[in-house]
Amino acid sequence: MQIGLVGLPLAGKTTFFNLLTGANCETGFTGAGEVHLGSAIVPDARIDFLSGLYKPRKTIYAQIQFKDIPGVRSDEGASNLAVKLLDEVRGADALVQVVRAFNSDEVSSVAGEPNPFRELSDFAAELLLADMGAIENRINRMKNTRKLPKEAPAQLAVLERLLAALENEQPVSSVELTEAEQEIMVGQSFLTEKPLILAVNIDEAQLAAGDYPDRDRVRAFASERGIPVIEICAQTEMEISQLPPEDRADFMADLGLTESGVGRLAQAAYERLGLISFFTVGDDEVRAWTIRRGTIAKKAAGKVHSDIERGFIRAEVFRYDDIFELGSQVKIKEKGLFRLEGKEYVVKDGDIINFRFNV
Ligand SMILES: Nc1nc2c(ncn2[C@@H]2O[C@H](COP(=O)(O)OP(=O)(O)OP(=O)(O)O)[C@@H](O)[C@H]2O)c(=O)[nH]1
Numbered sequence: 001m002q003i004g005l006v007g008l009p010l011a012g013k014t015t016f017f018n019l020l021t022g023a024n025c026e027t028g029f030t031g032a033g034e035v036h037l038g039s040a041i042v043p044d045a046r047i048d049f050l051s052g053l054y055k056p057r058k059t060i061y062a063q064i065q066f067k068d069i070p071g072v073r074s075d076e077g078a079s080n081l082a083v084k085l086l087d088e089v090r091g092a093d094a095l096v097q098v099v100r101a102f103n104s105d106e107v108s109s110v111a112g113e114p115n116p117f118r119e120l121s122d123f124a125a126e127l128l129l130a131d132m133g134a135i136e137n138r139i140n141r142m143k144n145t146r147k148l149p150k151e152a153p154a155q156l157a158v159l160e161r162l163l164a165a166l167e168n169e170q171p172v173s174s175v176e177l178t179e180a181e182q183e184i185m186v187g188q189s190f191l192t193e194k195p196l197i198l199a200v201n202i203d204e205a206q207l208a209a210g211d212y213p214d215r216d217r218v219r220a221f222a223s224e225r226g227i228p229v230i231e232i233c234a235q236t237e238m239e240i241s242q243l244p245p246e247d248r249a250d251f252m253a254d255l256g257l258t259e260s261g262v263g264r265l266a267q268a269a270y271e272r273l274g275l276i277s278f279f280t281v282g283d284d285e286v287r288a289w290t291i292r293r294g295t296i297a298k299k300a301a302g303k304v305h306s307d308i309e310r311g312f313i314r315a316e317v318f319r320y321d322d323i324f325e326l327g328s329q330v331k332i333k334e335k336g337l338f339r340l341e342g343k344e345y346v347v348k349d350g351d352i353i354n355f356r357f358n359v
């Protein structure tokens with residue numbers, strides 16, 4: 001899974017990307033227009049605890065892949081750059097739109113005063129327009145082709161419905177498709193159906209005040225559309241992350257931050273994307289695995305290794321909350337909290353699983 005960071009120039013995408021991934025990409029007015037790739041470790045206090053308990057040789061947290069996509073000012077129009085970047089946006093599984101709320105004379109002198117609501121609504125409009133353009137092209141191409149595959153009329157009908165929705169400023173995600181329709185549209189993805197999270201980039205004074213320009217409008221716009229909102233202090237958190245580890249907690253606490261930007265974004269992303277974590281534990285390795293809510297045990301086993309999925313016999317399961325409370329696997333057994341589950345068992349967030357298999 002890959003999450004794209006998008007938004008207007010100078011909103012703080014690269015700053016946030018550096019914070020998330022520990023990269024050191026150049027920020028500011030470079031205008032290099034480069035796409036950056038990196039991965040972030042998802043902080044998880046449950047893994048911290050399990051690692052302390054099992055003292056494994058390796059501790060592996062979940063990871064999220066990020067792609068930092070530079071902003072293009074709309075007056076640059078449909079340059080090749082913009083088209084290329086649009087493809088980068090299309091390639092992401094989900095988007096985080098970074099909007100600028102922080103005060104900075106330097107940034108404002110180039111990009112104007114912060115205007116978070118406008119950034120948010122303009123971006124939504126841009127996504128709608130890009131989808132409309134893509135769909136119109138596709139429809140025209142189909143209408144101008146003599147020999148079309150047999151599913152073409154049905155596809156055309158769906159595309160026309162999607163176009164009508166977009167013309168009414170409704171995203172593609174709002175259009176309900178039957179299973180058969182979904183099947184004929186497989187492989188066609190649209191920007192306005194991508195899960196979106198909003199990250200408002202605020203400064204320390206705004207954080208302390210619990211307010212920033214347009215806050216209520218931004219929140220209302222997002223909540224009407226089911227868009228989760230997080231507020232981050234990208235620059236400040238970036239600076240804190242460069243301090244020695246033992247000093248970081250104090251600085252975070254001074255700001256009134258209980259959880260890092262990475263942690264808050266990961267929570268929002270897991271929730272929005274319907275993802276959960278299960279764990280595997282042992283002397284060798286304590287590890288978090290990310291799956292979709294509703295995944296059955298046999299499929300979850302396949303995350304760990306395809307052989308384990310193929311030769312799946314059963315899953316031995318206990319709950320994180322139970323071992324947190326009882327402090328040992330022996331006590332879990334004594335209390336009868338150790339379960340054997342079959343391949344159809346639906347894995348829950350916080351399950352600790354040992355897969356039995358045979359190949
Ligand atoms: N004061 C302040 N400055 C910030 C903050 N976040 C980012 N900046 C500054 O804003 C400028 C732009 O940040 P970038 O992270 O490069 O912005 P971007 O969104 O990646 O911009 P493009 O790559 O051009 O699309 C840099 O000079 C940052 O140092 C913040 O929270 N507070």
Ligand SMILES: [Mg+2]
Nearest residue numbers: 013014027070
């Ligand atoms: Mg950038």
